[in-house]
Amino acid sequence: MKFRLTPLLGLLLSVLLVSSACAERPNAARIISDQTFAFLRVANTPDFIAKMEQTAIGKAANDPQMQPFVSGIWQTLKQSAANAEERSGITLEELLSIPQGELAAGVVAMQEGQPGVVIFCDLGEDTRVIERVVSLLETVAGNDGALIERSEFKGAEITLIRGNNGPLAISIHENVLLLSNRIEVLEDTLEHWSGDREDSLASDDRFSTIVSSSRGTKDEPAQLIWYVNPIDGLRAITKNQPGGSYVMGFLPVLGLDGVKAIGGSYIAATEDFDTIGHLHVMLERPRTGVIEMIALKNASTEPEGWVPEDVTNYMTSNWDVEKSYGALENLYDSIFGDGKLAEDIDRRINQRTGIDFKTEIIDNLEGKFTLVQWYEPPARINSQATFVAAKIKDRAMMQKTLDRIVESLPRLNDVVEKRNFGDATFYQANVADAPIPEDVPEDRRRRMETRRALRPEPCFGLIGDYLFFADRPGIVEHVTMTFGGDSPRLAEDLSFKLVLNKLQEHAGERKVAMVSFARPEESLRMVYELVQAESTKDFIGQRAEQNDFFKNLQGNLDANPLPDFNVISQYLAPSGAIMVDDETGLHWIGFSLKRDTE
Template sequence: MTLRFPPLLSVLLSLLLIGPAVAERPNAARIMSDQTIAFLRVADTQDFIAKMEQTSVGKAANDPQMKPFVNGIWQTLKDAAADAEERSGLKLEELLAIPQGELAASVVAMQEGNPGVLIFCELGEDKRVVNRVIEIVENLATNNGALIENEEYKEIEITHIMGNNGPLAICIHDGVLLLSNRIEAVEDVLENWSGKREDSLASDDRFSTIVSASRGTKDEPAQLLWYVNPIDGLRALTRNQPGGSYVMGFLPVLGLDGVKAVGGSQILATEEFDSINHLHVMLERPRTGVIEMIAMKNASTEPERWVPEDVTNYITSNWEVEKTYSALEKLYDSIFGDGKLAEDIDRRINQRANIDFKKEIIDNLEGKFTLVQWYEPPARINSQATFVAAKVKDRAAMQKTLDSIVEALPRLKNVVEKRNFGDATFYQANVGNDVIPDDVPEDRRRRMEARRELRPEPCFGLVGDFLFFADRPGIVEHITMTYGGDAPRLADDLSFKLVLNKLLAHAGERKVAMVSFARPEESLRMIYELVQADTTRDFIGRRAEQNDFFKSLQGNLDANPLPDFGVISKYLAPSGSIMIDDETGLHLIGFNLKRDSE
């Protein structure tokens, strides 16, 4: 089922969610119903903007050497909005300045019909801009044949627009703008304006659990909070829809009805961190079906000796492989019949690949899984290389299994080549390049060459005691040289040790199921080089010939070039995260360190 909202409602939502904010009345979560299935709240948009400016991103954007470039990008956006500004008489800055306090958006399940989308936006004392926006909306609706009625609810006026694109209810009460596609949602909020309702979202155990789990490390309140009730949301969307009851009835079979809620928060510019982000997945106990397959155990926090120091992202976790496989087998067999998973694996994998999948692969996995990402020079759109690895108990046995699979599958054997590089033994896909005819037009030739550069070169094999899959051989060679040589390793990196110590201190005695580490500086370096690359400038230049936006962008980039990378990199610090598996579910907390760039 598709929800249809007036285009102008979507535009207003986009504008409101990025504007500036200070609220004294009961917050939106205390006013809105516990039938809310999705919720996003910025507690104070002015504080959010101020905090954002204190983060590394805000400081970098306000750096005197970066200001000309940032202003140039802003001018490009201004130029793109010039026609709309002229027609409406409203400047982009005026629209972005509408929110002056609490800002919230929610999706609420209604007794009948589609869910209601509600925007709650606190305004400042000067309401001329928002009144002008409402006037423009009404005029456009009238010109499109919409019916407009002014109704009263508890002596509060609501403008109800009924047009071809759906209804829109607009109300300003106590300095708060309310917008919704369902007038009933606006009336419900007005009915409970005091915030004393017993069935409020704030009183819902699922919501309160996520809020309490999503505060700062020193109990700092969140600037931004979000919440989703996926099962009730799916129920509301599929109600009275063909097959809706079948979908809802199948969820318990899969165990997905055990996902009670998902939510999180963002806390900016704390005493210790640049930002803190939470993600909480609240799960029913005992876990069943798909959820039971999440069988994580304490993760080793020591990076493998083959992980290079210059990785951009590192994630490692430990799983109880046998428990996960058993849960998969139980779920599969409950749907298709006893013994069906073993039967299908034997028919579709074992007989074709000449292996025993359960014995030779599953039973040979120790349970440690690691993902590494690295930017392979030179900078290009697909510079990021990915390496996924799983620790094995018996390398020789796994190598024999891989060789057997390749030998038994002619189509695979014909497209891969076995290679040895240092300690690594792996198979690399042969990516053939078709000859480009001499008479191909230059534009098409460039497109064909660009597609070649973006094409991955998959590899799979073994390095050390790890079975791996990579999307290109460059990262395999880089990792292998680190494993067998004296190249700097992540395990010895001081910034990694600092992040890890802070993560483990936050975890305390709780079970750490996953650890990750990232270097925003390295990720940004690739983007930085890509922006300045000749290929990027050529791309913008070709489109500038026919597109005003790219023409403006090209002019501003030429007039305001990026400063040296060091101007930005001095603001960036490493980040990390941990996943904790506890009695309420899975909780991910991540943070960016604060770097003193003064």
Template structure:
């Protein structure tokens, strides 16, 4: 038997697979403050229960959805049937392993590779885990690995030394501990009481992340994650040539000012379906790249051209002048005084005949908006995206765009000027060569599919915004909204409700960005895509040579999706805000709770 993956990666994969569906001892109190990456689910069983209470969980439990869900589960079961038979361990048994806290961390070590550690509470019955560990030992021994047994703190540590590195495992007080560094595992056992002074839980950066990532009514998070980016990078490059130069360059870029990144997930809160936090802890004063982040208070009022059937909407206000000056300062610090202005002049102004600072930067008001919309009919690339920036003088910006197209012959030959309602834009023209008559039908279909999936970028002006879009369909849809009676997002009651709830969370803090999304619109495209002939033909073609697709085809035919309204009734709008405060950038995202009745 050939042993390809590392023993540790195999065990990690088995446990990580369960973490997506999911306190004593508290892993953050046991692990040291040298932990640079950390993920913790407080209670996997509670996580599963909470997940069942969310919109997705309730939709999956709907009687009309059960046949389809069971069909997908059977597809997975059939795909791993051979592995189950060889190992004697079923998929259900693997998924039952975590019974409480589950944590994964990466610890910076004084020498050698970092220690990746796993802590997984097993409950009273540890037989399945013991069976998995016996299997790992058998596989490793067959591949020439050596097995050592060591006693530490009244626990037996099994150390497997294989060709691809060591793996230390033990079961201590009904908790599985595993690591690629036995020193990291012993350190956890040495501080099992959770009273260590140098714990991750006592680290100011970690505490800031956790304290800012609780629920709207101070509910604790079911899952938290944490990353110390600079220490993670230092751990990765410390034994590599040039690692010292990389770390020395970080302060020049100002990236050493990113102290920590982390967040949380809270499920089935009293008023919300889900709440997510994302926090970037920044040092003050901000320098380098971090200084370029110059957000201002963002308006929550959507532009008049935003339709109400969008899938995603985001807008932010930015101090363009301050950001431009920060870019110039950083560029000159690296390449020399006045180098930024010189390169703008030589690389942009002279080739195009425009003044980039005066005609572009100074004409931007600072409001930037992103809109996404699913363009019918459903296909893999149905999602269209438009990015827009508000300008102070539309006529001046139009003259600048016209001049740019005329001044760049290669661009002029590739685009066509178009007008649609209030939108004036340039669209990329893609010349398709003839498809040879003597090619096979299969190759012809592939060529036609590739052509249909190619974007058709366009750029121009609509209202007081200069925009770039990946296809003209979204431009036309937006133009019809601006100039006609198409329902607008600004008038949508669910949007207003979501924004009101978000602003309640912000309080007096500066809101730098707001976003809104409709998950049911994305689901509608998914429904249409699954049932499209092109998708079924693809699955059918793959089923001839692939057991997974063969099983999938059979189960989809036997258990078709119910009507769209069966699941869409559970989904509610989602929104988010970004707050720029003294600790850094903090994003709060939530989805409302909808009564399916």
């Protein structure tokens, strides 16, 4: 069987066959109530699949040299589903072919009882597969003792299955499958099927703000959107629950009631970009409590001199440390009493370590924070190493502070070793391992060795004018060699400069709170090498003896090995993201570049 990413890709022609009734129906956001506190919508499933095929991942999966491997994975899934297909008479391909237009789901707050979930799925002109699925569901539920009731509402037939796991209302109306755990929600959906309701989700200012700010760079509509109203959702979930009123009453104290809505979108295969993603956090003004602690400043777009060129992920942001700490102090003191934060820090930190936490650490932070991730060879499950750094004002002061902390805490002092490597001075955790007894069974020995190999080796210290924490010494050494000029730097990389220019175009005059950069090909390289590693083959082989899925996977991978890495990597291009702080809240936009493979 020729496989192109998913079986739905072979059914793209059905987009042209969707009935006019489906095409003219208002989208789900105009039908459901503004009491919906969670919502997800794919505008047109076949179109979305087609767009995904045009992305780098889609092109890589459809590459002739990748087809045997992808087909092998698909065959593994088919073999795993074979028993279910035989019992039901419905194939996996048929199930995946069901969505033929809009696919949406919403969670609605109710006056009484649990929230209602409603699912919309456009079926196109052919509803035979879903009718077989519904018939099978009724049969299985009936055999399990469920009550099945039928009714009619607004010209639509509704089947209500009252089973052990709660009710399920089903209706196929105008070639659209509707599912809900509350028949009231399904009837409300049918009541407003024309989309002319004044209290629809689409008319909600919070929802419309997120949708309008989550379009493509050339105003391309999003193929996928999502939306959450966290406060209304929490209120609906905790209603009539023990302690629910206490939880809701405590939110204003923390300032979390200022989170009005969260949402975003995904846009694939635009004119200029491979993919674009949006995330918008809508906030009340003025910000209070926890939200006030998010005191972001303009972020420098220039990578530090110690950031290696071959990083997989890089992210930096600038904070007003004094303002953030002040907001934390105000919040803490408002809950526990005036001056309580300073008192607790003095008792729990200062007196135990002999330092002045506020003066020596907080006041010594300049406000720039950076995260770097890098894959340390050889490939293994825990190859990804992380390095987090904060820029400081006075390195000598910070070094004295770290030394005093280590010396004053015997337990810490016993397990760390002070090291110097180039410009870096740091403490590395060393946990001694007891010898593995010789009479331990071989399979247990391997498990013990694997657990020890996966265990992190935390490090903390200073490099240049940065205080850092890392999860292993390898990345510290790599960063230090870069800082010393022995390895290429990210700041000199042409792909980073290209992404940075695109980011600056997106930002315009807005305040940039965060900048990030990623190399998906480096992340994929680790996965690629891991799949081919002997340790992975041993892992699959051990489980294949007792598990049919792994047995099938092993056979298909042996018969259809991965091609050379450059077959995949040629399609992948760097990506970047920014976060801006504006009058409505925080807005994140990320994109991946297009790579010309023609």
